[in-house]
Amino acid sequence: MYMYLPIALTSVNYFVVIGLGLSVGLLSGLFGVGGGFLMTPLLMMIGIPPTIAAATDANQIVAASASGTFAHWRLGNVDVKMGVYLLVGGFLGGAVGVQVIKLLRATGGADFLIKMTYVVMLGLVGSFMFVESIHAMRKKKVASAAPAAQTKVAAPAKKRNGFFASLPLQVYFEKSGVTHSALVPLFLGTFVGVLAAIMGVGGGFLMVPVMVYMLRMPMHVVVGTSLFQILFTCIEVTFLQAYSNRTVDFFLALLLLFGSVFGAQIGTVLGKKLHGDQLKILLAILVLAVTVKIVLELVLQPSLLLAYAGGH
Amino acid sequence: MKLSLLTVVTRWTAVAAAFCGLLALNAPAAQAITCEVTPREIPITLSYHGAKLTITGQTAPDDDLILKISSESHDTAMKYYGKVGGLVWMKKGGLEFKDVPGVYLVNTTKDLNLILSETERNQYQLGYDAMAKATKIEDDKGRPAERKWFDEFTRFKEKEMIYNIQQGTITRQHGEKGNTFEIVVNWPYQAPPGIYNIDLLAVNNGKVVDKAATTFEVKRVGIIAALSKMAVDQAALYGIMSVLIALAAGTAVGAIFKKGGGSH
Structure with missing residues (x-):
């Protein structure tokens, strides 16, 4: 029933860890998020040290996102061109974000800023997605009552913003059916990369709303493309963490990925059965629930007033 | 005939020695204290989830016993939580606990404070109060921190199962095999690999009267x-x-x- 983890130096129950992997993998396949913002605290709850939890989580996300990307790619849901632009931006942003954090740590108050960024970003993204999805679903109900108006409702989604259209290097992204300047996904990728580095997360839950609302990509392509981007980000993170910090626990990652790869496939199948707006509402609820959890952690006194140095 | 001073002293010394010998014959034979641990080596395999350590030995019948299992002492860096802006709980800064053991498990026959004097507890680092007195705690700027952080530290370590003080956990037997003791310790899987010291102290009238020591090793093997x-x-x-x-x-x-x- 138990497996000893050689790097985390602790023993864990097989079923608990595989179950965690399955649950978070399901969310990953369903929403196109890596799930790091859920998995790392869950691993810490079962006694894994914070630095090892975060690094090993990146390792298991490689498996889950590879599995999810593969499934979405077969369904034609991965916009590789858009993914590459976002990825390049993400790498740049990550490098900038790491420097920002270094500066903040030197001046003090970095932890406060990280937590506050987390709460504000999650709260804003979750609330916006929730309200927007409810609004869109109501619109559709009205549209289905008057079928003649339906084609007119779909049209504004494809309408291009005047400022974005005036930018140079315009590129047509066939898979998403949108045209943008190459600078737009590069800039947005950098923006998410900076925030992700500050918050210490992969950034999937930020990238998904950016692709939906700013790049106007269809929800199913968003999920596949987000997983594609997360896959490459986590490959880089896993290698660097193993090489520089020796914090990747291979056995823990194996148990997690055993659950998460199956979870990702189940999530993809489930996601196919749900409408785009339904997916958005579910993701919004998840993001808001995590926000509430973080707020409660901030205002309630912790049961232990000490923690090992290292990690957030 | 006059006896020299040297002769008088020699005679009286011989008498005193003979008297002490008679006394020694009437007193019960002192029992040598022993301490053995089984197994001497705990292998950390893939399915490792802690182990059972059996510690046995012989002691004098009237002495109380204190058994301490500990690892090498070293400095431990921690972060502490505090309220920021009177509203939110955050990690506010760092604390360094100087020269504290990584693992500290103490088992006794009776309440430690009743069987051993404060001076002796301090000398042998037995009990959290004695440890607190000997432990320096410094904040990020090298300033000494309050005692309450040592209590938090022991609470933290107890939750990790690697610090503990228990009384009445040592079984004594007095029979044909002499005066023996036994204790079975549930060795926590949270304790890292390394060499651990077992110190057995025999206590009488609030003082340590005898002691024995041994070691065991927790070692990674195979694929681990x-x-x-x-x-x-x-x-x-x-x-x-x-x-x-x-x-x-x-x-x-x-x-x-x-x-x-x-x-x-």
Whole structure:
């Protein structure tokens, strides 16, 4: 029933860890998020040290996102061109974000800023997605009552913003059916990369709303493309963490990925059965629930007033 | 006849020695204290989830016993939580606990404070109060921190199962085999690999009257040892292996689902 983890130096129950992997993998396949913002605290709850939890989580996300990307790619849901632009931006942003954090740590108050960024970003993204999805679903109900108006409702989604259209290097992204300047996904990728580095997360839950609302990509392509981007980000993170910090626990990652790869496939199948707006509402609820959890952690006194140095 | 002073002293010394010898014959034979641990080596295998340690030995019948299991002392860096802006709980800064053991498990026959004087407790570092007196705690700027942080530290370690003080856990037997004791310790899997010291102290009238010591080792073996070594000595290869296996697992499961028609 138990497996000893050689790097985390602790023993864990097989079923608990595989179950965690399955649950978070399901969310990953369903929403196109890596799930790091859920998995790392869950691993810490079962006694894994914070630095090892975060690094090993990146390792298991490689498996889950590879599995999810593969499934979405077969369904034609991965916009590789858009993914590459976002990825390049993400790498740049990550490098900038790491420097920002270094500066903040030197001046003090970095932890406060990280937590506050987390709460504000999650709260804003979750609330916006929730309200927007409810609004869109109501619109559709009205549209289905008057079928003649339906084609007119779909049209504004494809309408291009005047400022974005005036930018140079315009590129047509066939898979998403949108045209943008190459600078737009590069800039947005950098923006998410900076925030992700500050918050210490992969950034999937930020990238998904950016692709939906700013790049106007269809929800199913968003999920596949987000997983594609997360896959490459986590490959880089896993290698660097193993090489520089020796914090990747291979056995823990194996148990997690055993659950998460199956979870990702189940999530993809489930996601196919749900409408785009339904997916958005579910993701919004998840993001808001995590926000509430973080707020409660901030205002309630912790049961232990000490923690090992290292990690957030 | 006059006796020299030297002769008088020699005679009286001989008488005193003979008297002491008679007294020694009437007193019960003092029992040598012993302490043995089984097993001497705990292997950390893939299925390791802690172990059972049996510690046995012989002691004098009237003495109380204190058994301390501890690891080497070293400085431990921690972060502490505090309220920021009177509203939110955050990690506010760091504390360094100087020269504290990583593992500290104490078992006694009776309440430690009743069987051993404060002076002796301090000398042998027995009990949290004695440890607190000997432990320096410094904040990020090297200033001494309050005692309450030592209490928090022991609470933290107790939750990790690697600090504990228990009384009445040592079983005594007085029979044909002499005056023996036994204690079975549930060795916590949270305790890291290393060499651990067992100190057995016999106590009478509030003082330590005899002691014995032994050691045991908790050691990584097999695949656990090989992987730990690889993570340190061949970190790049370890990182590449972790990525490749994750990629292979992800795509293999994707292919299995395709064959099963799961996603279509």
